[in-house]
Amino acid sequence: MPGNITSVPAVWLWSVCLLFCIRLTSVGAAPICTNAQAGCHVLSLANLFDRVIQHSARMHGISNDLHNEFEQFFLPSKNQIGRISRNCHTSSILTPNGKENAQRMAREELTEVILKLLVAWRDPLWHFHQSMSHHHDFNNFSSSKALEISDMVHELRKGVEKVAEKMQNLGMIGNFVNNLASPETFLTSDSAEWRLMRNYDLLYCFRRDSNKVQNYLKILKCRIVPEHGC
């Protein structure tokens, strides 16, 4: 029967398609597993924190390297007046300036500060990388680091968002103002200020801010999940 002959490959084809569809739908599911979902590797909060802190440490290290390189290539004159009044565009963000201040700060606020800082640096670093790639007086080492920095900021921001989400799920922190949807909102009129800054100053500011982020994350972690490493 010709009908039977043609139906067999058709059935097979449909089954293959079905299989693929199922796999695709499963992939499209949310990558983060909830606690109830079985077969999912659930990362603990401590584990998430460790990863994020490691990431921020690395980011700070790279920013430090970049800043030192800039200092070698473009030694600013000693008596630069602008050095005193160096003003980073993130100065408007209120950040705790000491250990006690950071420890006294509420978790939600601290998390918010971290996220604000990370968001604020996304665009400047991207433009910094662009300008670096156009300048051929830098070696490729610096250029690749600049690109790496902008990527790392982006990834770190996502990581911190996930941590915040998990903390919220676990009830460790209350609802905090999630400005992630519109990062432009809390960039004040100084938002364009960074365009006026020179690369060296950008790097100086970023080095400082990455150190802030690293410290805040560590303090947050030791307050919330004070297990090993605190």
Next chain:
Amino acid sequence: MGVVSASSLLTSLLISSLISPGSAFLQDWDHAALSAPLEPHFTECISRDLATFRCWWSPGIFQNLTSPESIRVYYLKMKIPNSEWKECPDYNHDKRECFFDANHTSVWITYCLQLRSQNITYYNQDDCFTVENIVRPDPPVALNWTLLNISPSGLSYDVMVNWESPPSADVGTGWMRLVYEIQYREQNSSNWETLEMQPHTQHSIFGLQIGKEYEVHVRCRMQAFTKFGEFSDSIFIQVTEIPTKEMSFPLMLVLVLGIVGIVILIMFILVTQQNRLMMILLPPVPAPKIKGIDPELLKKGKLEELNFILSGGGMGSLPAHAPDFYQDEPWVEFIEVDAEETDTGEKEDNQGSDTQRLLGLSQPVSHHVHTGCSNVLSFPDDDSGRASCFDSDLPDQDALILMATLLPGQPEDREDSGERGQEIGERPIVHTQTAGPQTWVNTDFYAQVSNVMPSGGVVLSPGQQLRIQESTPAEEEMQKKGKESEGSEEAEEKKQKELQFQLLVVDPEGSGYTTESNARQMSTPPTSPITGEGYQTIPPQPMETKPAATADDHQSPYILPDSPQSPFFVPVADYTVVQEVNNQHSLLLNPPPHQSPSPCHPQHPLKSLPAMPVGYITPDLLGNLSP
């Protein structure tokens, strides 16, 4: 007064206008030492714990002018809305230090410091800093070390050094992340070995030498920052030799004694079982043996005596054994030493004579011929490389495989030692018969040489003749083995009976060999001398007195002896003395005088080689034959 005040004012104005570079304590300490400005300046600002910091100043050369307390420190925290200069919160005039406690310390904020003396402000913009950049942690504390292991050679060892983070650094809360650097050196050395930086509070040092004292210290700094703290207090590591050999001493002693005992035992066994061991390891080599002949004669150099004996000198002994010869034993056993094993079994199993098989006579073993490889090829193939059944070279008529191996294609193989002289029988020479009415019926392909005449003739074993039952004339082919013997006198007689022995035409392509079955079909007349071999083919002459034998239809290389009915007494020379080798490397034989009717013989220039020994050509003599 006015002049003095004016001058001082002028001086101060002059000085104030000078803005010297200052100490720039943000740089390394080395630079600070180099530039020592005259005016009061800050020498250092250090934070130990990222929560407080201290600043030290120096009054400069104007120390005498002003009292120490007259200099005041002002600082500025760079805040956007308003920044104002404030005075140092905590003075320590003895050390000229200004201490900023935690309340007055803000990280990540730029501080600028000023020195004010009376109305003069000493201010250097390079003295602005942020607290995290001036952090120099305290040195680690509580260093100690533990021994990890000692190398097997006992010369070096590894240690693990561990310490604690400085108590002032708040590592617990993660506020400060420190990395440590460890250095060590030998006691009296001036070079420090530096190990790589790592954030853990322990580190292992490998490869320290026993007996030497080492000094170790550690320092740390903030991760991703550049300023190191001071080195910690040193600790001293020393490991002396550990006498571990005493432990293993008895063990060594036992081992040594054990080995010595075993060696002695082996020696004892060797000595007592010497003979048996010699038998096993060096079995005695069987000496060449020819019945009736002293093996001593067979050794090299005694050929003359051997010849003498064989040619009749020792005949007295030989005939006594002759009847015993080869009755039931393969004669090859005595002639060819190395064919002992192989031929013995083979020959005995043969149903009939090889010759019979070869000639395809009525012996029921005709079927063996084609498979003659298996049974015929019992004799050693030492003359040729073709030990296997090798029909490829043979003509269409199946040649005797046995013969194939005897092809004189390797003439050099024929040059054997003197003992080969006795191997006549091996050659596919069928000795035509000796005295007495004999039939060739059952003549073996190899016939036993029972005796050697003084003239050089070879006497076949009479015992063998008894076994002749059929009229199987066999023809032999003379192998160019380099040893030809004269035809016996009896053989000559036989030859006259038209049994012609032929020099073997060792022509691979020719019909040198035929299988037994094809012996009858052999049709190639070997009249033409086949070149290359040096042999002359003596065409079989029709035997006068011999009735047509079964195989006589063919001109075969083998002259089939006459039928059983006809006695054949043609004295055929079994061996012909090689008289000479002509320039074409053909052996010129000395045919027996009775063989004159052979047409081939004219081709033999008869020459005498006086130097020829009777009977055999020895290898050393063969060399003389070379043209």
